[in-house]
Amino acid sequence: MSLADYPFTREAASRVEETGYSLEGLLEDPNPQPRLSRLVRKRATDRVLGAVRGEIPDGPAHPLAELLSYPLARVMVSCLDDDLLARRYALAEAKLAGKKMRRESLQDLLLLARDLDVHPQTGQNGLRVHFSDYLKAAARMRSPGWKLVNRSLERGWVTLTDRELARLLEERARDRIGRGLPLSVPAEICERLREDLTRIAEELSAKRAEEKVDLGEVTEDAFPPCIRGFLAQVASGANLAHSARFALTTFLLAVGMDVDEVVGVFNTSPDFDEERTRYQVEHISGKGGTRYKPPSCATMATYGNCPGEERLCRWVNHPLSYYERKVKRGGGG
Numbered sequence: 001m002s003l004a005d006y007p008f009t010r011e012a013a014s015r016v017e018e019t020g021y022s023l024e025g026l027l028e029d030p031n032p033q034p035r036l037s038r039l040v041r042k043r044a045t046d047r048v049l050g051a052v053r054g055e056i057p058d059g060p061a062h063p064l065a066e067l068l069s070y071p072l073a074r075v076m077v078s079c080l081d082d083d084l085l086a087r088r089y090a091l092a093e094a095k096l097a098g099k100k101m102r103r104e105s106l107q108d109l110l111l112l113a114r115d116l117d118v119h120p121q122t123g124q125n126g127l128r129v130h131f132s133d134y135l136k137a138a139a140r141m142r143s144p145g146w147k148l149v150n151r152s153l154e155r156g157w158v159t160l161t162d163r164e165l166a167r168l169l170e171e172r173a174r175d176r177i178g179r180g181l182p183l184s185v186p187a188e189i190c191e192r193l194r195e196d197l198t199r200i201a202e203e204l205s206a207k208r209a210e211e212k213v214d215l216g217e218v219t220e221d222a223f224p225p226c227i228r229g230f231l232a233q234v235a236s237g238a239n240l241a242h243s244a245r246f247a248l249t250t251f252l253l254a255v256g257m258d259v260d261e262v263v264g265v266f267n268t269s270p271d272f273d274e275e276r277t278r279y280q281v282e283h284i285s286g287k288g289g290t291r292y293k294p295p296s297c298a299t300m301a302t303y304g305n306c307p308g309e310e311r312l313c314r315w316v317n318h319p320l321s322y323y324e325r326k327v328k329r330g331g332g333g
């Protein structure tokens with residue numbers, strides 16, 4: 001196992017410390033180590049750009065540059081101070097590590113697990129983790145196979161395959177990488193990185209424009225505050241709570257969007273899972289026999305999904321009534 005493949009581990013952080021290199025030193029101009037400095041800076045930029053594009057490419061075969069580029073990439077993400085970028089970055093780094101973890105031996109996975117505060121057991125009963133570790137790592141995994149009720153659980157221990165352990169560690173890595181972001185970075189450091197940061201910021205805003213929620217013929221201006229709020233959250237890359245997701249999906253289908261368009265609306269979340277989203281939207285749209293209706297204002301309020309701050313809200317009892325009234329009045333007028 002190469003530590004450079006897992007630069008977020010405590011072990012890697014101490015290795016970086018041992019090398020004696022500092023961030024300030026690497027960014028010095030003129031630089032006493034120009035080649036290394038260039039490599040580190042290039043790789044750090046590639047890491048962050050990779051996160052914007054959706055995948056960090058494998059690094060060059062230079063373990064020291066690989067190790068040092070990780071803290072610098074975190075600094076770059078922090079200078080840009082953008083929530084969506086920070087989440088995308090943590091996800092992309094974790095995916096890169098996950099790809100490598102799946103190629104590791106069980107022995108190396110166990111070492112990584114310890115560093116990530118997961119404590120698996122091996123023995124006659126196979127590979128197992130305690131359910132408390134399991135729940136921490138699997139919290140974001142929503143497919144039925146990961147639900148604790150669907151796992152073999154014995155006296156608090158959950159049985160796993162090596163591959164599943166690697167997947168859990170990927171999630172723990174994502175938590176570790178995202179922790180503390182954005183860091184507080186002195187302005188002069190961000191200034192020294194300005195050229196790279198400008199490039200990243202440009203790509204990030206182009207990506208945002210590309211992914212902008214497109215509602216086609218639907219009159220978005222006539223949407224009630226609850227639905228506009230959900231869309232704003234989705235556009236910023238946040239994951240909606242289940243009740244909000246349901247309300248948004250049923251509403252958009254009811255105002256005439258088709259399944260593809262609704263799936264597209266959710267395609268801004270950093271961990272967008274197209275297959276799963278399509279399955280849910282199709283199900284809600286009536287593919288399974290029942291077409292679900294959007295919840296009423298009273299139900300929305302019960303789930304804490306009603307901001308209700310507009311005058312028209314006082315006169316309606318359903319988000320669709322709000323929409324219809326507003327469309328009749330001529331959109332946002």
Ligand code: SF4
Nearest residue numbers: 224226297306308313
């Ligand atoms: S009152 Fe109804 S339409 Fe208005 S924000 Fe609340 S749930 Fe939406």
